[in-house]
């Protein structure tokens with residue numbers, strides 16, 4: 001679990017905790033403690049679970065989302081539901097002082113308002129998700145699986161690529177494949193350090209994403225090697241794309257933070273077809289071999 005996001009939400013945490021304290025205070029001043037033997041424990045378990053779970057959900061939202069309107073509204077809505085749930089829970093332990101039990105008359109109103117606020121927040125979340133899906137479109141094909149995402153480039157890993165290629169092959173969709181390798185990348189690491197090496201891999205991933213279409217998929221295959229899947233694309237069109245990719249990467253000047261001199265990177269690539277009669281592993285192994293031989297010839 002990552003707790004760093006919660007640091008961004010200090011105001012929301014204060015709001016949530018304040019409502020919890022107000023619920024305790026209100027229950028305290030409106031009644032007197034009952035004898036424990038008269039408490040309905042089945043109600044306590046039910047109402048207590050709702051209160052605890054809504055507190056848990058509120059913190060889960062704050063630990064998962066950056067600041068913004070959707071997060072604010074979700075936390076406000078959940079806090080109001082928690083507030084009602086807490087009043088409902090403490091009600092089990094209190095005998096009202098006055099003849100009218102004001103708290104039990106009004107305790108469900110914050111929950112109703114909270115639900116309305118959350119419904120609006122969920123609608124905004126839906127719109128936000130549509131925009132995010134659009135952004136992710138070229139990073140994933142038709143399936144989302146966050147555990148397959150490479151932490152350095154934020155592209156999916158080779159295993160995801162193989163899975164999607166296998167699916168295309170089983171649906172008999174023709175496709176071209178491009179494998180791209182950075183030339184002499186180990187030099188970048190030794191000369192500028194691993195952190196700069198990682199940054200260059202990230203920048204290359206961006207350039208690859210810029211060059212492909214919405215229907216294509218680029219993944220980090222391994223180390224400094226990337227693999228692209230181009231559904232319904234002829235070999236000659238894939239070769240054209242290879243040219244564009246090489247030109248765009250080779251013309252970009254990377255600026256290592258510690259040096260004044262810019263670094264220009266070269267890539268080498270091979271193109272093949274998604275073979276319907278061969279396994280994905282065999283197709284990739286032939287392409288990788290071809291790429292390695294290309295490296296030897298270049299050397």
Ligand SMILES: Nc1nc2c(ncn2[C@@H]2O[C@H](COP(=O)(O)OP(=O)(O)OP(=O)(O)O)[C@@H](O)[C@H]2O)c(=O)[nH]1
Nearest residue numbers: 181182183184185186187189194197198223224295
């Ligand atoms: N910074 C960084 N380097 C990596 C990562 N993964 C692999 N590498 C490095 O990438 C380099 C790949 O080396 P090679 O396969 O010999 O490739 P190369 O130096 O580009 O040589 P050629 O492909 O023959 O041009 C090695 O130095 C690895 O340490 C990574 O995640 N980050």
